[in-house]
Structures are given as structure tokens and as C-alpha cells.
Amino acid sequence: MTEKLSRLSLETRELFRRFLAELKLALRRILPQIIAILIAFLAGAIMLLVTGYSPLEAYGALVIGAFGDVNGIGQTFTQATPIIFTALAFIFAFKCGLFNIGAEGQLLVGGFVAALVGISFDGMPTFIHVPMALLAGAVGGGLWGFIPAILKAKLGAHEVITTMMLSYVALYVTGYMVNYPFKAPGWVAQTVQIAPSAELPRILPPTQLSASIIIAVILVGLVHYTLQKMSFGYEVRAIGLNPAAAESGGISIKRGIILALVISGTIAGLGGAGEVLGVHLRFIENFSPGYGWDGLAVALVGGLNPGGALLAAVLFGALRSGGMGMSRATGVPLDIVTILQALVILFVAAPMVIRYILKKGGFKWLSS
Amino acid sequence: MVEFLDLINVGLFAAALRMATPLAFGSLGGIFSERAGVINIGLEGMMLTGAFAGVAASYFSGSPWFGVLVAVLVGGLLGLLHALITVKFVGDQVVSGTGINIFALGFTAYMSQVIWGSRGASESVQGLPVVPIPLVKDIPIIGEILGAHTPLVYLMPIVAVLSYIVLFKTPIGLRIRAVGEHPAAADTAGINVFKTKYLCVVVSGMLAGLGGAFLSLGHLNLFAWGMTGGRGFIAIAAMILGKWKPFGALGASVLFGFADAFQMRLQALGLLPSQIILTIPYILTVAVLAGVVRRAIPPSNYKPYVKE
Numbered sequence: 001m002t003e004k005l006s007r008l009s010l011e012t013r014e015l016f017r018r019f020l021a022e023l024k025l026a027l028r029r030i031l032p033q034i035i036a037i038l039i040a041f042l043a044g045a046i047m048l049l050v051t052g053y054s055p056l057e058a059y060g061a062l063v064i065g066a067f068g069d070v071n072g073i074g075q076t077f078t079q080a081t082p083i084i085f086t087a088l089a090f091i092f093a094f095k096c097g098l099f100n101i102g103a104e105g106q107l108l109v110g111g112f113v114a115a116l117v118g119i120s121f122d123g124m125p126t127f128i129h130v131p132m133a134l135l136a137g138a139v140g141g142g143l144w145g146f147i148p149a150i151l152k153a154k155l156g157a158h159e160v161i162t163t164m165m166l167s168y169v170a171l172y173v174t175g176y177m178v179n180y181p182f183k184a185p186g187w188v189a190q191t192v193q194i195a196p197s198a199e200l201p202r203i204l205p206p207t208q209l210s211a212s213i214i215i216a217v218i219l220v221g222l223v224h225y226t227l228q229k230m231s232f233g234y235e236v237r238a239i240g241l242n243p244a245a246a247e248s249g250g251i252s253i254k255r256g257i258i259l260a261l262v263i264s265g266t267i268a269g270l271g272g273a274g275e276v277l278g279v280h281l282r283f284i285e286n287f288s289p290g291y292g293w294d295g296l297a298v299a300l301v302g303g304l305n306p307g308g309a310l311l312a313a314v315l316f317g318a319l320r321s322g323g324m325g326m327s328r329a330t331g332v333p334l335d336i337v338t339i340l341q342a343l344v345i346l347f348v349a350a351p352m353v354i355r356y357i358l359k360k361g362g363f364k365w366l367s368s
Numbered sequence: 369m370v371e372f373l374d375l376i377n378v379g380l381f382a383a384a385l386r387m388a389t390p391l392a393f394g395s396l397g398g399i400f401s402e403r404a405g406v407i408n409i410g411l412e413g414m415m416l417t418g419a420f421a422g423v424a425a426s427y428f429s430g431s432p433w434f435g436v437l438v439a440v441l442v443g444g445l446l447g448l449l450h451a452l453i454t455v456k457f458v459g460d461q462v463v464s465g466t467g468i469n470i471f472a473l474g475f476t477a478y479m480s481q482v483i484w485g486s487r488g489a490s491e492s493v494q495g496l497p498v499v500p501i502p503l504v505k506d507i508p509i510i511g512e513i514l515g516a517h518t519p520l521v522y523l524m525p526i527v528a529v530l531s532y533i534v535l536f537k538t539p540i541g542l543r544i545r546a547v548g549e550h551p552a553a554a555d556t557a558g559i560n561v562f563k564t565k566y567l568c569v570v571v572s573g574m575l576a577g578l579g580g581a582f583l584s585l586g587h588l589n590l591f592a593w594g595m596t597g598g599r600g601f602i603a604i605a606a607m608i609l610g611k612w613k614p615f616g617a618l619g620a621s622v623l624f625g626f627a628d629a630f631q632m633r634l635q636a637l638g639l640l641p642s643q644i645i646l647t648i649p650y651i652l653t654v655a656v657l658a659g660v661v662r663r664a665i666p667p668s669n670y671k672p673y674v675k676e
């Protein structure tokens with residue numbers, strides 16, 4: 001009996017040791033990101049100080065705004081939702097070696113097309129109407145991703161510029177749509193409300209958090225599975241790692257590029273549809289405060305893997321939702337959030353920066 | 369139709385030159401950076417920060433020329449940041465550039481609220497004066513197109529010529545191109561690869577800052593949120609269309625500047641909704657990239673250089 005017990009405890013100890021080792025490994029992997037975030041906040045604090053605000057007060061208001069009550073928490077996850085989509089969009093293209101910095105435009109187009117379907121077909125059963133509107137949004141975003149895809153694959157036009165340019169086109173074209181042909185009566189440039197049958201359910205009333213976040217989380221798993229377990233995902237990653245080797249291995253680069261960018265756009269479009277069907281219940285001109293850029297930052301902070309992006313998206317959602325509370329309470333311009341985001345990107349851009357800072361700062365033991 | 373034809377007059381060509389100016393400075397900046405082997409997607413942000421810094425400096429000092437100087441310095445500072453991240457710390461060039469763009473958007477909007485209490489636009493400041501060129505301004509038609517601009521417009525071809533001379537007719541240009549094309553060989557030949565790259569990326573930022581200063585001080589006399597509106601990216605497209613050569617980039621900038629000027633005049637006419645007209649420069653940029661890029665081979669090896 002005692003022998004059995006001691007063996008058991010030995011096994012538990014072994015298990016515990018392995019768990020600790022795993023934890024240490026994981027920590028070491030995300031350490032640069034955590035440090036990047038901390039340094040960004042430090043730099044942001046200096047910026048706040050210089051411009052006459054109290055960083056403690058501002059960051060305090062930010063945390064309370066993001067997590068202080070159910071409204072804050074709901075808002076945090078509501079803001080995180082579209083960012084999860086745009087981050088996944090960025091990751092998918094990036095794994096193929098492509099920079100899709102036009103998720104903003106794909107999100108807008110997806111949102112607009114979803115709104116059109118949501119407004120039409122009033123009275124259709126919800127279980128058909130909602131998927132149909134979501135699908136429309138996905139197709140819209142995918143089409144907007146198809147343009148730079150085909151230009152890249154067939155003509156070699158650099159996707160960084162084309163996706164960016166097409167974001168502006170999307171902004172103005174959807175703006176035109178809700179200022180002219182599809183404008184709702186009134187002053188605001190927006191469509192009329194979508195039919196109740198096309199609404200995504202709210203899952204944390206009274207906040208705006210909608211079932212779109214469930215779709216986002218499912219998509220995190222799906223993207224991970226596609227990239228890691230499916231042969232298509234393998235092809236995409238192979239092209240991203242070494243196009244020449246992939247081609248000589250029999251992978252069609254053109255096909256991979258087109259599919260990766262289209263899927264990337266599809267994901268962003270689906271995110272836009274989720275915003276329209278779950279949060280705003282209509283398409284409002286330029287409703288995105290920069291979710292496309294958030295997604296890029298989140299993808300990088302999340303170590304370019306879907307699970308990491310999910311966690312980072314919650315952080316950035318908290319920044320957005322807390323930022324609004326902070327702005328109301330302390331008068332600090334909301335744009336400090338954008339600055340923080342940019343600083344995180346810059347520090348994550350070069351992991352060597354972090355290592356350098358740690359070494360110079362006397363934290364050698366952390367930098368190995 | 370008559371109204372439409374009225375658009376095409378000397379005023380349009382003069383406006384095209386003005387709108388080409390920020391693009392030309394940006395694309396020349398892009399050439400310096402890319403010739404030395406560093407992609408500079410951050411031109412947009414450097415331009416935007418330059419536009420802001422110029423207006424802020426003019427606001428506090430009352431001198432638009434001091435504003436231009438500050439814009440150039442701030443642009444150079446962001447260039448230095450880009451060089452630090454990508455050359456010293458071998459970070460990803462596109463990620464760093466994008467980070468700089470986002471930083472510029474946030475920073476200028478934040479500071480605009482701190483200084484003027486408004487996120488949308490600054491107060492009007494003293495802008496750059498129009499200085500007509502004697503003699504030239506009296507030539508019919510040509511005088512009206514070329515003769516009456518702010519000095520930064522005249523500076524545009526001068527900088528293009530200087531860039532051409534520096535890059536293609538001097539030893540330092542040869543070094544820059546060697547560093548871009550084959551850093552290892554350049555290193556073996558005794559060229560300081562890192563210093564050259566730093567220099568070029570800083571110059572690139574300074575030129576982008578100058579372009580931004582033109583937008584705010586030579587054009588509108590105020591700073592507005594996100595006022596570059598993708599012109600940094602259009603400048604990159606102009607650089608590619610001009611095959612990474614100063615005169616090519618200058619010509620391409622005039623083409624894109626023409627589209628921008630045309631778009632603005634078309635808006636004033638009120639025939640079409642402004643949102644549709646506003647898409648013209650962006651669609652043109654995409655179309656041009658799709659049309660020429662296959663024949664445009666980048667001059668540099670963009671891999672970060674690590675000394676053995």
C-alpha cells in the first residue's frame with residue numbers, strides 16, 4: 001500500500017516536473033512579447049507625463065474601464081471580437097509569406113454585403129437568414145481579397161501596396177453606398193436596421209457582446225487546424241518558408257497565393273459581418289476604428305499563431321474598451337491606445353531589441 | 369460635357385505639379401532607402417508626422433520655414449528609428465514600417481488634441497508663400513503652369529537631379545548601390561554597410577518629412593487627421609513605376625499628381641459623388657502596379673545584412 005502510494009507520488013512529482021518544464025518553455029517563448037508590452041506601456045507613460053497627464057490615473061482608469069464592471073467586460077470582449085478575425089486574416093496570409101495589411105477594407109466590404117442581405121429577406125427563418133448574411137459577408141471580404149491575390153499571382157503587384165490602396169477604395173465605395181443608394185433617412189450615413197431575423201444573438205445582455213465571438217473562437221481552432229494538419233495548410237506554410245523549394249516540391253505557388261489571400265479576406269469579411277449583424281445591426285459609414293491595424297498588432301504579439309492571437313486580442317480589446325473609459329474619466333485622448341499599439345508592434349518587430357534592452361538593463365539572466 | 373472639358377485647363381496642370389510634389393519627395397526618399405536595401409513602407413507615417421511637425425513648429429514659431437526644417441528633422445528621426453530596428457536589430461522591414469505608420473497616425477492625432485484640442489484638424493497656421501519665378505511667370509500658358517508656386521515645388525526637380533547625381537555619378541552613390549545589391553561584397557570591398565544603410569534610410573525619412581511639410585504648409589496651411597491619405601504608399605508605387613530611378617520616379621509622381629489634381633477638380637464640379645471620385649488615385653495606383661510591375665525588378669537584395 002505504501003509502496004503503491006510512493007510510486008503514485010513519484011509519478012505525480014514526475015508529472016509536476018514535466019508540467020513545470022513545459023510552463024517554463026512556454027513562458028520563455030512569450031517573454032519577448034510580454035516585455036514588449038511592458039516597455040510599450042512604459043514609453044506610453046512617459047508620453048502621458050510629458051503631455052501633462054498622470055500615467056497612473058490614466059492606466060488606472062483604463063483597467064477599470066476594461067474590467068471594472070459587466071459593461072466594461074462586455075465591451076472588452078465586444079471590441080476583441082473583430083480583432084480576432086482581422087488577426088486571423090493577417091496570420092493566414094502571413095504564413096504564405098504575404099502581408100495583407102488591407103484587412104480593414106475587407107472587413108468593411110464584408111460588413112456592407114452582410115448588411116444588404118440582412119436588410120433584404122425580412123421574415124426569413126433566423127437559422128437560414130443569419131448564416132446567409134454571414135456567408136455573404138465572407139464572400140464579400142473574399143472577393144476584396146481576390147483582387148490583390150490575382151494581381152499578385154498573375155502580375156506580381158506587391159500586396160502591401162494593393163491591399164492598402166484597396167482599403168481606401170473600400171472605405172469610399174461603402175461610404176458612397178450609405179450616403180446615396182442605401183442611405184437610411186436621417187443625418188447619419190448608414191443603412192436602415194437589418195431584419196430581426198438576421199440578428200446574431202447577444203450573449204451577455206445588456207452589453208453588445210454577440211455570438212460573433214463564438215464564431216471567432218471556432219475560427220481560431222479552424223485556422224490552426226488548417227495550417228497545421230491539412231495538406232493545404234502545409235502547402236501555404238511551405239510557400240511562406242521557401243517559395244523556391246515549395247515550387248520544386250510540386251506546390252503551385254500561384255494557387256497558394258491566391259487561396260491564402262482569398263481566405264484571409266474571407267476571414268476579415270466574416271468579422272465585418274459579425275460586427276454588422278451582432279453589434280451595430282446596420283452598416284454605418286467607416287464603423288471600424290482601425291480593427292485592421294489592431295489585427296496586425298495582435299497577430300504579431302500573439303507570435304503569429306491563432307491561439308496566441310486570441311489571447312492578445314483580448315488584451316487589445318481591453319485597450320480599446322478601457323481606452324474609452326479612460327478618455328471619459330481623465331480626458332486623455334483615445335489615440336494613446338493607437339500609440340501603445342504601434343510601440344508594441346515596433347518592439348515585437350525586432351526581438352533583438354528586447355534582448356538588447358534586457359542585457360543593457362542588467363537582466364542578463366532573462367535574455368538567454 | 370462642356371463643364372467636363374472646362375476641367376482641363378492650365379489650372380489643372382499647375383495643380384498636378386503641386387500634388388506631385390509630396391509624392392516626388394516621398395518616392396525619391398523611397399529610392400534612397402531601397403537602393404541601400406531597406407524597404408521603407410513607413411514613408412506614409414514619416415510623411416504624416418512631417419506634415420504634423422511642420423504645422424506645429426510653424427504654429428509655435430510663426431515661421432513656416434522653421435516648420436519645414438522641423439518636418440525634415442522629424443522625418444529623419446523616424447527614418448533613424450526604422451534603420452535601428454531593421455539594420456541594427458535585423459527586424460522585419462515591413463513590420464517596422466507598418467508600426468511606424470500606425471505610430472504616426474496615433475501620435476499626430478494625440479498631439480493634435482493636446483495642442484489644439486481637436487482630433488480632426490489644427491488651427492490655420494502661417495503657410496509657405498507663393499514665390500513667382502521672374503520671366504518664367506510671364507510666358508503664356510507655361511508661365512501659369514510652372515511660374516507661381518511655393519518654393520518646395522521648384523525644389524522637387526532640383527532634388528530629383530541631385531538624387532540622380534548622388535546615386536549614379538558619385539562614388540558614394542556607387543557605394544550605396546553596392547550595399548543594396550550585394551552587401552557582403554560591399555563589405556569585403558571595405559564599405560561600411562551599416563553606416564551606408566543608416567544614412568540612406570535617414571535621408572529617406574527626411575525627404576518623406578519634406579513631402580509631408582509640403583502637404584500641410586505648402587498646400588492647406590493646417591494639419592488634418594490622416595491627411596496624407598495613403599500618399600506614402602502611392603509614392604512607393606511611383607518609385608516602382610519609375611524603376612527605382614530619380615527621373616522615372618519624378619515622372620511617375622507627376623502622373624499620380626495629375627490624377628490627384630483631376631480628382632480634386634472633378635469633386636469641385638459636383639457631377640459625381642465625392643466618394644466615387646476620391647477612389648480615382650487609389651485605383652490608378654493599383655492599375656499601374658498591376659500593369660508595370662512584372663517588368664520592374666527591384667535593384668536590391670532586401671535581406672537584412674548580418675556580418676559574418
